[in-house]
Amino acid sequence: MCTPTFAIAMVDLYQASTPIESQNDQERERATLKILQQVLLKVLGNQTALANKDLTPLLAQADQFVEQYAYERDVTNANSVQQLRLIFNEQALNQAISAMGLPIWKKSRPEMIVWLIVNESGKQKIFGVEDERRPLYKGIKLSAQERGLSLFLPLMDLQDQHQLRFAQAGEKMTKDNAFMQASQRYGADLVILAKVIENQGEISVDWEWVEGEHHQALKTQGTMRVAMTAGVNQIADQLAKQYAVVDQQGSKRDYKLAVQDINDFTDYSRVQSYLNSLKVVSEVNVVSLRDKQLDLRVRLASGLVIFNHVVKKDGLLIEAPKEADSDTLYYRLRP
DSSP, rough: OOOOOOEEEEOOOTTTEEEEOOOOOOHHHHHHHHHHHHHHHHHHHHHHHHSOOOOOOHHTTTHHHHEEEEEEEEEEEEEOOOOOEEEEEEHHHHHHHHHHOOOOOOOOEEEEEEEEEEEEEEEEEEEGGGGSSSSHHHHHHHHHHHTEEEOOOOOHHHHHHHTTTTOOTOOOOOOSSSSHHHHHHGSSSEEEEEEEEETTTEEEEEEEEEEEEEEEEEEESSSSHHHHHHHHHHHHHHHHHHOOOTTTTTTTEEEEEEEEESHHHHHHHHHHHHHHTTTEEEEEEEEEEEEEEEEEEEEEESSSHHHHHHHHHHSSSOOHHHHHHHOEEEEEEOO
């Protein structure tokens, strides 16, 4: 498995936003599910891994992962719509993802330079930083952000223009290619060449991208948004296959619990009923009951962080000191 050191650490993987009409609880709950799915796509990195897994147990606990929320509006734009922004607890969400056997793509991500080429007035134009506000680049930039990737345009200053004066977009991206040579000054981890052809309101894009010794090419077409998103998605999926890994330590789901101060059958039933009612618990098995201590084996639908958060919030079980060299989690039953 590749474990490279990339040039940039993405700091906003665990947050996202979506338009929301009101601030009532029901609408916020619906929006929370949507935003969590956006964040999961960024953190897992791979659309297929996300689509092939039943996420119901994780999504059912969406509120438990929320660390901060805010309603936002662009005060400089009279036509802006209200947005709900959520920040999720990184540790808790990672643990829940790992508990489901899913991979996590860490914050260290490749920084990507894109040479975006269009035909304007019969001439080849290469986008530079002065074109950042143009819809075509904004579309590819947004698609990259939605996948937790950092992407930037070249300066296209005199140095770039001189180096690319004889460049041909159709040439394969070998190390001697003019675009590869021009990319060296930027120190990007990954170089993308995207040649855009417009035709009657739709576009087709010929993509090439190089990361180290890896070279790939693909073609997308459709509306501007569809074609750009499809290209970025395929690049992101390929990268995630290389670098997202399952955290074997964090994927633990089975735990031994010891609940103390069990004085009678009523106490025993209270603990059993309570644990079986929790969405974060998928299975409860009794091991023994002796000396006022109920020993259990539980399987968590998510990680231990969320389980402890729910238990602390509900207040029926109180965390007790753990015995030395023991892998058992100790709790006391509240009277």
